[in-house]
Amino acid sequence: METLKPRDAKDVEDAVRAAIAGEQPLEIVGHGSKRAIGQPMATNALLDLSALNAVSNYEPNELIITVEAGAPLADVKSLIDSKNQQFAFEPIDTSGLLGTPADAGSIGGMIAAGLAGPRRIRAGGARDHLLGAHAVSGFGDSFKAGGKVVKNVTGYDLCKLLAGSWGTLAVMTEVTLKVMPRPESERTLLLRGLDDIAANAAMTMALGSPYDVSGAAHLPGSVLRTTAGPLGEIGAPDQALTFIRLEGITASAVHRAASLAARLASFGKAEILEDAASSAAWAAIRDVAPFAASGPRALWPVWRIVCPPASGGKFGQALARESQGEVVYDWAGGLIWAALPPSADANAKILRQRVEAIGGHATLIRAPEPVRQAVDVFHPQAAGLAALGQRVRASFDPKNILNRGRMLRGAAT
Amino acid sequence: MSIKMPEPDQAVLARRDEIVAALRKIVPGEGVISSAAEMIPYESDGLMAYRQPPMVVVLPDTTKQVSQVLKYCHANGIRVVPRGSGTSLSGGALPLADGVLLGLGKFKRIREIDFDNRAVVVEPGVTNLAISQAVDHKGFYYAPDPSSQIACSIGGNIAENSGGVHCLKYGMTTNNVLGCEIVLITGEIIKVGGKTAETCGYDVMGIITGSEGLLGVITEVTVRILQKPETARALMVGFADVEAAGECVAQIIGAGIIPGGMEMMDKPAIHAAEAFVHAGYPLDVEALLIIELDGPGVEVDELISRVESIALSCGSTTCQISVSEKERLLFWAGRKAAFPAVGRISPDYLCMDGTIPRKQLPLVLRRMKEMSEKYGLGVANVFHAGDGNLHPLILYDANKPGEMDKAEAFGADILRLCVEVGGVLTGEHGVGIEKRDLMPEMFSEIDLNQQQRLKCAFDKDGLLNPGKVFPTLHRCAELGRVHVHGGKLAFPDIPRF
Ligand SMILES: Cc1cc2nc3c(=O)[nH]c(=O)nc-3n(C[C@H](O)[C@H](O)[C@H](O)COP(=O)(O)OP(=O)(O)OC[C@H]3O[C@@H](n4cnc5c(N)ncnc54)[C@H](O)[C@@H]3O)c2cc1C
Numbered sequence: 001m002e003t004l005k006p007r008d009a010k011d012v013e014d015a016v017r018a019a020i021a022g023e024q025p026l027e028i029v030g031h032g033s034k035r036a037i038g039q040p041m042a043t044n045a046l047l048d049l050s051a052l053n054a055v056s057n058y059e060p061n062e063l064i065i066t067v068e069a070g071a072p073l074a075d076v077k078s079l080i081d082s083k084n085q086q087f088a089f090e091p092i093d094t095s096g097l098l099g100t101p102a103d104a105g106s107i108g109g110m111i112a113a114g115l116a117g118p119r120r121i122r123a124g125g126a127r128d129h130l131l132g133a134h135a136v137s138g139f140g141d142s143f144k145a146g147g148k149v150v151k152n153v154t155g156y157d158l159c160k161l162l163a164g165s166w167g168t169l170a171v172m173t174e175v176t177l178k179v180m181p182r183p184e185s186e187r188t189l190l191l192r193g194l195d196d197i198a199a200n201a202a203m204t205m206a207l208g209s210p211y212d213v214s215g216a217a218h219l220p221g222s223v224l225r226t227t228a229g230p231l232g233e234i235g236a237p238d239q240a241l242t243f244i245r246l247e248g249i250t251a252s253a254v255h256r257a258a259s260l261a262a263r264l265a266s267f268g269k270a271e272i273l274e275d276a277a278s279s280a281a282w283a284a285i286r287d288v289a290p291f292a293a294s295g296p297r298a299l300w301p302v303w304r305i306v307c308p309p310a311s312g313g314k315f316g317q318a319l320a321r322e323s324q325g326e327v328v329y330d331w332a333g334g335l336i337w338a339a340l341p342p343s344a345d346a347n348a349k350i351l352r353q354r355v356e357a358i359g360g361h362a363t364l365i366r367a368p369e370p371v372r373q374a375v376d377v378f379h380p381q382a383a384g385l386a387a388l389g390q391r392v393r394a395s396f397d398p399k400n401i402l403n404r405g406r407m408l409r410g411a412a413t
Numbered sequence: 414m415s416i417k418m419p420e421p422d423q424a425v426l427a428r429r430d431e432i433v434a435a436l437r438k439i440v441p442g443e444g445v446i447s448s449a450a451e452m453i454p455y456e457s458d459g460l461m462a463y464r465q466p467p468m469v470v471v472l473p474d475t476t477k478q479v480s481q482v483l484k485y486c487h488a489n490g491i492r493v494v495p496r497g498s499g500t501s502l503s504g505g506a507l508p509l510a511d512g513v514l515l516g517l518g519k520f521k522r523i524r525e526i527d528f529d530n531r532a533v534v535v536e537p538g539v540t541n542l543a544i545s546q547a548v549d550h551k552g553f554y555y556a557p558d559p560s561s562q563i564a565c566s567i568g569g570n571i572a573e574n575s576g577g578v579h580c581l582k583y584g585m586t587t588n589n590v591l592g593c594e595i596v597l598i599t600g601e602i603i604k605v606g607g608k609t610a611e612t613c614g615y616d617v618m619g620i621i622t623g624s625e626g627l628l629g630v631i632t633e634v635t636v637r638i639l640q641k642p643e644t645a646r647a648l649m650v651g652f653a654d655v656e657a658a659g660e661c662v663a664q665i666i667g668a669g670i671i672p673g674g675m676e677m678m679d680k681p682a683i684h685a686a687e688a689f690v691h692a693g694y695p696l697d698v699e700a701l702l703i704i705e706l707d708g709p710g711v712e713v714d715e716l717i718s719r720v721e722s723i724a725l726s727c728g729s730t731t732c733q734i735s736v737s738e739k740e741r742l743l744f745w746a747g748r749k750a751a752f753p754a755v756g757r758i759s760p761d762y763l764c765m766d767g768t769i770p771r772k773q774l775p776l777v778l779r780r781m782k783e784m785s786e787k788y789g790l791g792v793a794n795v796f797h798a799g800d801g802n803l804h805p806l807i808l809y810d811a812n813k814p815g816e817m818d819k820a821e822a823f824g825a826d827i828l829r830l831c832v833e834v835g836g837v838l839t840g841e842h843g844v845g846i847e848k849r850d851l852m853p854e855m856f857s858e859i860d861l862n863q864q865q866r867l868k869c870a871f872d873k874d875g876l877l878n879p880g881k882v883f884p885t886l887h888r889c890a891e892l893g894r895v896h897v898h899g900g901k902l903a904f905p906d907i908p909r910f
Contacts, residue, residue, distance in 0.1 A: 014906065062771055062801070124588050145863075153623050154855055384601050388603060
């Protein structure tokens with residue numbers, strides 16, 4: 001396969017124009033860290049954006065950073081970290097889950113995948129932090145979406161579409177992101193031994209409190225039997241862990257942790273994890289460490305299920321029991337990572353029926369290629385919405401040049 | 414009136430009686446208004462300088478009726494303008510002479526309150542404030558709080574992606590909506606999202622939000638609600654010059670503090686507000702900041718003292734800290750009444766709405782002062798200082814010939830300046846008709862074409878709210894054409910491996 005490595009946005013335009021002329025679909029990659037996610041594609045050339053890696057403008061006091069799409073996420077994170085700022089949506093690092101090199105991944109990929117971590121319940125997702133972009137559409141034209149200020153409603157909010165579009169609408173060449181202050185301190189309440197339903201209730205109570213919870217996750221005991229790293233160290237085998245995070249200035253985090261612990265007393269006595277211990281645990285939760293490719297469930301397909309949070313516990317418990325699989329809860333029950341024993345369709349059919357019944361949807365994040373070939377990786381939508389989605393896609397890329405078929409099964413030909 | 418609307422379709426106008434009769438079949442009783450006198454309240458929205466009676470007003474009260482009305486209009490090539498409460502400041506709900514004005518005012522029910530999932534399902538005509546009131550007994554509220562919240566509808570909020578003084582910390586409408594039901598111009602009903610944090614597939618919810626009634630009619634909305642902070646306190650800080658106030662805002666943010674609200678007023682706005690509400694504003698300062706911190710008491714107390722010392726180090730000349738809820742509200746009273754207060758000192762005013770990078774504030778205010786002299790019109794500034802969203806209020810008298818045109822030209826110059834310094838044309842009020850012809854200042858033809866292609870995916874005949882947002886309309890067939898550029902040589906001149 002041919003790899004093109006554009007030096008600038010103009011090169012990207014030329015590449016897309018040539019692809020249109022030659023009717024050759026392109027696979028768009030930043031660093032390629034998430035290539036294993038999505039429907040297998042029918043592309044025969046690779047557009048590698050890693051040379052577009054400059055930080056164009058960083059203004060901490062304006063809460064914005066403008067970077068080229070191929071810039072390494074790790075570098076940009078350490079840059080903003082040096083000014084005590086962060087991407088508040090806590091982008092997940094999929095390398096552990098997918099078994100790809102650690103710390104790889106580009107800014108463009110982070111936005112295109114839109115995989116937000118635990119703080120999504122408080123701070124929103126990638127979509128909420130993409131303020132502006134320059135991108136090349138499937139018409140071969142560079143266009144601008146949004147702006148470079150934190151508040152803007154001028155014209156359609158095209159940024160919302162670009163975030164989470166997995167490179168199927170346009171090739172982002174430069175993005176402007178909102179950066180937020182990094183909290184001074186964090187405290188995590190740790191409850192032990194709750195079953196999934198009780199944990200879901202505790203997390204619901206926490207989110208319904210005024211204590212501004214920024215993370216609420218639950219790991220059933222069976223998961224901890226085989227989990228290494230920070231989570232394994234905190235947990236005892238077969239004893240479930242429930243984590244509830246509070247962030248802010250130290251006095252506030254301490255106060256809220258104590259108040260919330262009192263409010264949750266009926267669920268048990270909470271231990272409190274402080275700063276470094278807390279953040280190590282949350283990084284492992286964010287990256288779904290229990291299902292790491294280096295662990296015992298390496299061969300199990302992994303689903304990312306988004307559902308109404310208060311329904312999560314009951315749903316996840318039944319799913320784990322009946323499929324002999326394992327689940328991990330984030331977003332107070334609104335996000336369930338499920339690792340299911342291998343099967344030809346990764347249990348897609350039954351899983352999706354059940355998810356739909358509670359008003360949720362499921363994406364197959366990890367599975368071998370033949371499985372991803374056989375099932376819908378992204379949740380199938382109702383006919384009207386699906387058709388609208390395809391018209392939206394065609395309005396950016398009518399010739400289906402960009403990441404052809406990545407989000408829609410059967411569209412790869 | 415300097416904005417040109419699309420030419421009315423004479424063939425449609427000629428069929429008016431037949432159209433009214435057909436609409437009455439879909440929406441019986443008082444739901445169809447066709448007499449000139451009864452249509453007067455619908456002639457304009459919050460941009461009151463512009464008026465236009467619609468061909469007919471329809472007020473459906475079910476999604477099915479909305480669907481049938483749109484389907485009929487689509488089949489008959491009739492334009493449709495959606496309307497919520499009609500408080501838009503950019504003319505988004507201005508009727509068309511040959512158009513159906515589709516009012517959502519009867520969609521007033523709160524369908525479901527789900528405290529466990531922190532979600533409320535409402536009809537689009539419910540007011541912004543009514544949502545907070547409905548969940549207040551359990552300590553919850555809906556965060557985005559436009560100053561018009563008593564009147565404006567949640568459907569209108571979605572269509573405009575409205576903001577408010579709390580959106581620096583809690584986000585705009587788009588960050589607080591979970592799902593919606595929309596009806597396309599074809600009558601097709603589409604549901605997006607629900608009680609989940611994320612929707613699946615392309616973010617259609619995100620593109621509907623802020624689409625100013627051009628993509629679909631919103632018939633149901635699911636919003637997320639939050640617990641109210643335990644306490645809130647405010648500081649009122651005066652500065653001898655605008656630079657120092659701007660520096661203070663930058664340093665607060667730089668210190669990692671995101672206040673619940675951070676507002677700035679310039680001298681004319683301070684004087685107008687003080688004369689109106691007697692909030693105790695200092696009259697000898699050039700800029701006044703109102704900074705609110707919210708959260709648990711220990712946090713608020715600590716941050717108040719950090720902000721106070723930043724203000725002092727930036728040279729504040731006065732600094733008052735609220736010690737009671739009554740005093741906090743008094744600090745806000747002047748800011749909240751700034752628009753009507755300015756209304757008292759001037760027969761008419763235009764409310765502008767641009768965003769700038771905050772560091773450009775001194776320059777922008779200086780240039781605005783020069784423009785004010787050039788045009789011979791006064792200007793007062795209120796400013797969502799935390800996020801750089803300016804609201805210059807241009808003072809004029811519509812009864813003086815030519816003054817309104819002058820005020821509009823002044824306003825356009827201000828918005829051009831916003832773009833020139835790296836900002837945008839509108840931070841929360843929308844483009845509508847007001848800023849429509851300025852869109853090319855911010856976007857190239859290619860940018861605008863891409864936006865209009867998206868419109869084609871929803872409404873290929875351009876029947877929903879035409880004449881708003883885009884200065885020139887192109888046919889979808891023309892926009893959808895892919896041009897093959899250059900020679901046949903695949904991938905010329907790009908490094909390859
Ligand atoms: C005194 C005053 C203060 C204000 N303060 C603020 C503020 O602080 N922040 C702010 O952001 N705005 C503010 N506004 C502007 C205005 O209130 C908002 O834009 C509001 O969201 C408009 O809501 P509405 O229901 O009145 O919509 P309308 O004015 O009726 O319509 C606005 C637009 O939305 C479309 N629309 C309305 N309902 C629907 C629907 N159901 N489906 C599809 N399209 C629809 C219309 O076609 C139109 O384009 C203020 C206005 C006034 C008069």
